[in-house]
Amino acid sequence: MxxxxxxxxxxxxxxxxxxxxxxxxxxxxxxxxxxxxxxxxxxxxxxxxxxxxxxxxxxxxxxxxxxxxxxxxxxxxxxxxxxxxxxxxxxxxxxxxxxxxxxxxxxxxxxxxxxxxxxxxxxxxxxxxxxxxxxxxxxxxxxxxxxxxxxxxxGAGMQAKVLNNLLAASHTAMTRLVLDWAADAGLDQTALLNLIETSSGQNWLASGFDTIEFARDGYAPDNSIGILVKDVAAALDAAPDGADTALPKQVQATVRALKPYR
Structure with missing residues (x-):
């Protein structure tokens, strides 16, 4: 079985x-x-x-x-x-x-x-x-x-996965920030996401913002944003000796601070 x-x-x-x-x-x-x-x-x-x-x-x-x-x-x-x-x-x-x-x-x-x-x-x-x-x-x-x-x-598959998710966490943090700033500037969200899709800012979260189930979630320990915070911790645990971990830690803190997006 x-x-x-x-x-x-x-x-x-x-x-x-x-x-x-x-x-x-x-x-x-x-x-x-x-x-x-x-x-x-x-x-x-x-x-x-x-x-x-x-x-x-x-x-x-x-x-x-x-x-x-x-x-x-x-x-x-x-x-x-x-x-x-x-x-x-x-x-x-x-x-x-x-x-x-x-x-x-x-x-x-x-x-x-x-x-x-x-x-x-x-x-x-x-x-x-x-x-x-x-x-x-x-x-x-x-x-x-x-x-x-x-x-x-x-073990190599997991090493690759945590590095991939470290990038996904950074995309999540920055995409949400960009959308917040865009709303404050009066830009249409759909128009901006369509622009990002065909431009240098393209990333997985922005491309799937209407289909990825946790795209608009805020942080909670038991939801997907919480899992993303956990995944960054997994990447940090496997960081090379002496690596500069300041940026991953900041990404983790930013994702942990996310509020629900409406």
Whole structure:
């Protein structure tokens, strides 16, 4: 059985994509779900589990899933492959290799594109693992995504993802500031976004401002803007020794200070 743990805004559509493709798939989430394929009973999920997509929020929830509360290392005897899809510190992800039994293949497979891409089966995956492991995984990933970037050995996909999200955070902070200033100057928002789309300021948030579900959100610890703040922290955790981290920290602080945009 293929399992998806963490069936929220990203994991839910990923599970649906697998089910629609005919895969033998089930979801697990600690919260009740409206999806009939999702259970909150770990013992209804773990015993038949062979391949796991972990899409939980953070390192705490990953530890709970794999080692502590749900303890899949002890409750899933048939587990042979884990995709780490959450955005986490690359240092933490690499450290999982020493904690997960060697017979279980680990692939870091964080994705990009927001919920709209998960729903459209057009996610971009950044992958870390051996070439053989990645080649074997691609047909399964193709049910959920369209773009697959093998970045190197295990852990390289997560390193690429946190750097990508560091740019996404800077785009989010600056695009929102630009829109605020534009409104103050009396510019039409749609006209400005159309201009940005074809000009040097083009970026993902501006291009998808009407479709990205969190584009107008303010910061809250449990929403997507809060996750973006967490992702910058993951990038900072893996910063090179002696790196100048002033700009990433300022971006993080600016995103944390965002108010809902109307």
């Amino acid at each position: 293929i399992g998806v743990a963490g069936c929220g805004r990203m994991g839910g559509p990923m599970l649906q994509a697998l089910c629609d493709a005919g895969a033998r798939a089930q979801g697990f989430d600690i919260a009740k779900s409206d999806m009939p394929q999702v259970t909150d009973n770990i013992m209804a999920f773990a015993p038949r589990l062979e391949t796991l997509f972990s899409v939980v929020r953070d390192e705490t929830e990953t530890n709970a899933l794999l080692f502590d509360t749900q303890n899949l290392m002890g409750t899933a005897p048939n587990l042979r492959r884990i995709f780490i899809c959450s955005t986490l510190s690359p240092r933490y992800v690499r450290g999982l290799r020493d904690r997960v039994p060697e017979h279980i293949t680990l692939i870091d497979a964080p994705m990009s594109g927001a919920r709209i891409a998960a729903q459209n089966r057009s996610l971009s995956f950044m992958l870390g693992g051996t070439r053989d492991d990645i080649d074997e995984a691609l047909p399964l990933l193709a049910f959920m995504g369209q773009h697959f970037h093998h970045m190197g050995a295990y």
